[in-house]
Amino acid sequence: MSKHRHIIDRLVDAAHHTTATTPFTDEYPDITSAEAYDLQDDVVTARVDRGHVIVGAKLGLTSKAKQVQMKVDTPLYGWLTSDMQIDTGEPLVCSQFIQPRVEPEIAFMLNRDLCGPHVTAAHVLAATEAVFPAIDVLDSRFAGYKFTHTDVVADNCSSAGFTLGGAAIDPSGIDLRLVGMTLEKNGQLMYTASGAAVHGHPAAAVAWLVRQLAARDRGLSAGHIVLSGGMTEAVTVAPGDTIVARFDRLGTIEIPCL
């Protein structure tokens, strides 16, 4: 079995059986970042082959603090598939995940295709149908979230689930950089942040993603949902927890965990 096939099978099986695996970089330390995105493509294709479709993309490590922690100087990205959607108001069922964590995010829904190496935040905003308060559900397929940059890229950026708030907001006239957010777990305040925590501006993070995709001859499509990156540290969840993220100007998103 080829090295790549071995890694892909491990990641796909871990997700399918909700059983954690170990970082492959222990065995294959020489895998490059470009190779890691090749692996990611195959991991996503495995989901598509099971009948799911790509509904958008997500960014990770968009905050300086997390990049320093992971010893990288750029964000990373992955793909969202239809089986990851938790519809508005639906609970997060913990047993469907290995070790779920949640992050509050600002999500974009595009109304036209976006591609090319020169896309900026302004282009992203102009191509945005609506923004939503969102909860990103992470679920690293690596035990204890112990991974390197290449591991997590191949693991599709720990993508596992996401849910959007109930109101689609027109971003016209809103500076998403300044939008404030408080995150509560079971009524206790965990973190506060503003949109600038995401790559300086959430739309700039999405523009970065589009430019990265251009290098691989890809882009985003009309109707795609983009999770622009966690505004705070990820929060561990367990059955019985309730997570509430209150956003100024965008509304509140609440997800009960079963």
Place this chain on the structure above:
Amino acid sequence: MTTTLSNERADEFAQRLYDAMHTLKPTSPLTDDEPGMTLEDGYLVQQGIVRRMLDAGDRIVGYKLGLTSRPMQEMLGISSPDLAPVMASHVNQDAFAIETAQFISPKMEAEIAFILDADLNGPDCTVADVLAATRGVSAALEIVDSRVADWKIKLGDTVSDMASCGAIVLSGNVVPLTDFDIRLVGMVFTRNGEVVATGAGGAALGNPAAAIAWLVNTLHPLGEGLKAGHVVMTGALHAAVPVSTGDVFRADFDRLGPVTARMS
């Protein structure tokens, strides 16, 4: 809790901190000498410093809350904020140069300031009372500084030391608290153009207005209250950031606008 220090001992500590403020030579922790110092002891020492400042012609223009975030409280092993008067000499104008050399070990914090247009007195002040007495809120910066060497502070030290206040900077924009939730007001804090922190109003005790109600009720047994015209600094929305000469700090608040400090 009660006081354990004699008035003489408290006055000696006040002189020690007051001297450190002027010589810029930090002192060792007071709690090294008096490990049993309580919050009340701290206020007793603080009052000695305030008396000296008033005697020198200074004036109380408001109060500051400190230690309003959970991480800071956990670091010092306490469960409540602390407070100190803000003096006229602490106040700087938005975007004016501030001399770094006047501080010992300065750090910068972005906060929301409340400007009152009515008196507030305890013992049962509520969030509703605070909102009703608020003329408006402003973007603000606080330079915290410790007269205790290397910030080796316990609660008794920082309360004594004017709650580690060094200076404040107020935006010129006072925004009435109508039609928005102060808890959700977002803020991005930059140093020399680079984002160093973000936060929202709720970081101050869950709600800055609740933090002020706590302040008023805590001042009551000390025989104090807040006055119309007072400015209240409600506590940092993020971890304090070290300051160097030449730094430009800017806190940009949604709905309140920006405030800038240029360290010369």
